[in-house]
Amino acid sequence: MDDRLIQTFRVFQRTVTREVGALQENFLGRGRPYGVSRLLWEMGDGPVEVATLRERLGLDAGYASRLLRALEDEGLVTVSPSPDDARARVAERTEAGRAEAAELDARSDDTAAQMLAHLDEEERREVERAARTVTAALARRHLVIDVEAPDSADAWWCRDQYFAEIDAIFASGYDPAAAVQATDDDLTMPRGALLVARLHGQPVGCGAVKLPAEGPAHLKRMWVSPAARGLGLAATMLERLEAIARDAGATEVGLDTNSALVAATTLYESRGYAQVPRFNDETHADRWYLKRLEQR
Template sequence: MDSLATARFRRFARAVTAEVGALDTSFLGRGRPLGAARVLNAIGAGRAEVGEIRAYLGLDSGLMSRLLRGLEEEGLVTTAPHPADARRRVASLTEAGRREFEAYEALSDARAVALLERASHADDLLRAMDRVALVLGQEAIAIQETDPTSEPARACLAAYYAELAARFAGGFDVALSCDPEAVDMVRPRGAFLIAVADGVPVGCVGLTGRGGPVAEIKRLWVDPAARGLGVAKRLMQAAESAARDLGIRTLRLDTNSALSEAMALYRRSGWVEIDRFNDDPYPDHFFEKAL
């Protein structure tokens, strides 16, 4: 890598450090540094087990203990043995801690709004932020099974349909496609899986079954910012694993030649092209895989 690329990276790191207040002794003016504020935020956001918080924030055990002790001394956090395992500890916010968490949330939201209002191309800036966050946090992207009618699932599907409308020469109307029923994408018939990065959905895939040994893969989508990180491959592997759990022995899928990345993934993953098996007007390639 050339020296200019290194200089650009370091300039970016310095700008982010200054913007987020990483070196401030009083993050957002609340009297404590960023590390303590992040621990408080993690607990307020629902992470209770101390080991989970430490892993989420990438802290060593010594620093985690010091930060927790400081928050306890302020009367913002309490810790107690885990009810199922006394060797583990759980943390919770006090009433004062809840008020402090909410204050941080309001200030952080206001800072985000102010930054985006300064940008002449806020959408471009957000897309760049998405890409950086996902590349840096790719190891923490999790695959989760969810209800296909849940809000994260609907958000993924809406983005998927919008992308098809933009990429297909004649557009895309979900009402004209063979859209799977939600009931066919929940166990025991099928499953719906999403990829989640720090609480934000960045991909999805549906396993559509009808109780027999054959099922279909539907609606594979990955956020453009997360592409190239292996998310689609992981989603497909999770869908295949779910299919095996359900006793499904053969998977099928259809796709459109405009989705060249998807077709390449299927061929690399052992899928074999077969004849058309439905009357959906949009796909022009059909695949099958024996499990």
């Protein structure tokens, strides 16, 4: 491999470990041992199987148990038997735990802001772009996108996240019952497909396509977790979904969306989707797009 790249990367590594590492220790040091803070920080909201958590962070069973106990004693998490398997346990942040995690996030952001404070407007834009590029390159190895059954646990989780997020964004909320429905069958081949994206094994995004017998294919549930934004994930999923539609013989892909989802509309427009008049009665939508698929 190119020597100059390696040389650059070596300096990058040193600098970044130093800076970001210092930052990390700084904001995660809150009277608690580092390991304890890190666990609280990385576990995420929502219940997680302890085994999953352990594997994700690469912890020994005994050690993880103790760390969780410490958090439990502080009232920051609850650990309860898993509903599926009474041997296994699931951990979840309490209200206080969520608050503390938010505090850690805020501190992390503060220190990051400090680190970038001396840059002017243009430099910031450049650094932002550069940080995205590097992040995407590093994360790519751990990013996998798979066709998945719509009733899998991770598919459900992504859907719930998606609904919760647009519910928060739309002024009048989001009511799944009022929306144009897609059954599990609609998103299973041959009638459609659902993709789930995972980063380090954690679900971080989804996207689906319906393949009606007649007319354009229809995209649904395009969602990327905040934890994985800026990696070009949405664009990759879009390409995969279009490929699925093309392979199924579709000549067009359509979708409905809302102008409040700026990132989404920007993506669609940059990928050749043209705005068209309303073509379905989705109540939450105020924009409709269509794209011709090039046959290969």
